Amino acid sequence: MSNGKRSDGGPDHFETRAIHVGQSADPATGSTIVPVYQTTTFTQDSVGKHRGYEYSRSSNPTRVALEDALAALEGGRHGFAYASGMAAVNGAMQLVSGGDHVVVADDLYGGTYRLFDRVLPRYGVEFSFVDATRPEEVRKAMRDTTRMVWIESPTNPMLRLVDVAACAEIARAHDARLVVDNTFATPYLQNPLALGAHVVVHSTTKYVGGHSDVIGGAVIVDDDESAEHLQFTRNATGGVPGPWDSWLTLRGLRTLSLRMREHQANAEKVADFCGSRDEIAAVHYPGLPDHPGHDLASRQMRGFGGMVTVDLAGDTNLALRFCESTRLFSLAESLGGVESLIGYPWTMSHGAFSPESKRAKGITEATVRLSVGIEHAEDLCDDIAQALDRAVAAK
Numbered sequence: 001m002s003n004g005k006r007s008d009g010g011p012d013h014f015e016t017r018a019i020h021v022g023q024s025a026d027p028a029t030g031s032t033i034v035p036v037y038q039t040t041t042f043t044q045d046s047v048g049k050h051r052g053y054e055y056s057r058s059s060n061p062t063r064v065a066l067e068d069a070l071a072a073l074e075g076g077r078h079g080f081a082y083a084s085g086m087a088a089v090n091g092a093m094q095l096v097s098g099g100d101h102v103v104v105a106d107d108l109y110g111g112t113y114r115l116f117d118r119v120l121p122r123y124g125v126e127f128s129f130v131d132a133t134r135p136e137e138v139r140k141a142m143r144d145t146t147r148m149v150w151i152e153s154p155t156n157p158m159l160r161l162v163d164v165a166a167c168a169e170i171a172r173a174h175d176a177r178l179v180v181d182n183t184f185a186t187p188y189l190q191n192p193l194a195l196g197a198h199v200v201v202h203s204t205t206k207y208v209g210g211h212s213d214v215i216g217g218a219v220i221v222d223d224d225e226s227a228e229h230l231q232f233t234r235n236a237t238g239g240v241p242g243p244w245d246s247w248l249t250l251r252g253l254r255t256l257s258l259r260m261r262e263h264q265a266n267a268e269k270v271a272d273f274c275g276s277r278d279e280i281a282a283v284h285y286p287g288l289p290d291h292p293g294h295d296l297a298s299r300q301m302r303g304f305g306g307m308v309t310v311d312l313a314g315d316t317n318l319a320l321r322f323c324e325s326t327r328l329f330s331l332a333e334s335l336g337g338v339e340s341l342i343g344y345p346w347t348m349s350h351g352a353f354s355p356e357s358k359r360a361k362g363i364t365e366a367t368v369r370l371s372v373g374i375e376h377a378e379d380l381c382d383d384i385a386q387a388l389d390r391a392v393a394a395k
């Protein structure tokens, strides 16, 4: 599989592109690091004669640096940064119109589900939610008016795998676009465009930013027609990130490869350790050979990522006590930062879903999600051990 390789003669390797694409020395001053262009407007030489920038909603040099780097890492020619992941999701949805039908994987980020369930139907966009882990379900849901298929892989929090290439083929056959929310995998581990997808979406709040200090989102495409429409609609609707947030996200992006290698190495150790404990009934990690998506993950990803989900061998109370007993894993929403986080999907990330739909996704009252950080793996395993001991003792 191509490693998001560009056809434009840019550097071949991910690590090099993350640090160099879009980031040559500042033409005005020679500043080696892309400056924070904290300006709303750009002085014109004469009316209509400017140096490519007029007004920062439309375009800003710090933001462009981030967008070019992100696009290069996803192997697309056009990147668009947004003020949040949800603004990016909404930005990608500008590619459809009232009357269009969208087939959506039902194992979906809660905020995206809310937008598709409660906001966009008011504008006449129709949605069908299907189990996309079985591509034939996607195929069956396609209609004449279907213009988009929307998936995530791996999914949150059960880390189920969806076959990106199979969904891309179905979308293509119906003249629809396949959108992949690539937040969990990151461009380091998966490039949906290379697998046939048309649009990639990120919450850069998570691994791309990587330090839990900046909210942001991005949409990446390769084709000019989608790019023109995204540029137009983003400028028309205005959900752009500021220069400072763009700069922070770019700084995070530069070390994505290093961080992902550590996240992943630690996640493997944490998954193994959890598997060795009697208090844990099941470990969900795509890197484990018995994970139902393991073979597909091995084909379409370059690694298995930094998220590990476990089902405790007990009830709600044991799971809650475990979540409240860790000392290094912070009990918090979000994921993908250098520090480890622990979450309780039943009432936290998936609190808005009905009990039936949570169960259909495989989530139970005993499910706990771990975003494994880049601390030392032994300290993380020790923390899990003491938290399990205390959770059981408190019974």
Ligand SMILES: *Cc1c(COP(=O)(O)O)cnc(C)c1O
Pocket (backbone or CB within 6 Å): 084, 085, 086, 087, 089, 109, 111, 112, 152, 156, 181, 183, 184, 202, 203, 204, 205, 206, 215, 216, 217
């Ligand atoms: C967090 C997240 C989003 C939304 O991003 P925000 O930056 O919080 O707006 C979208 N998709 C996935 C998979 C996410 O994890």
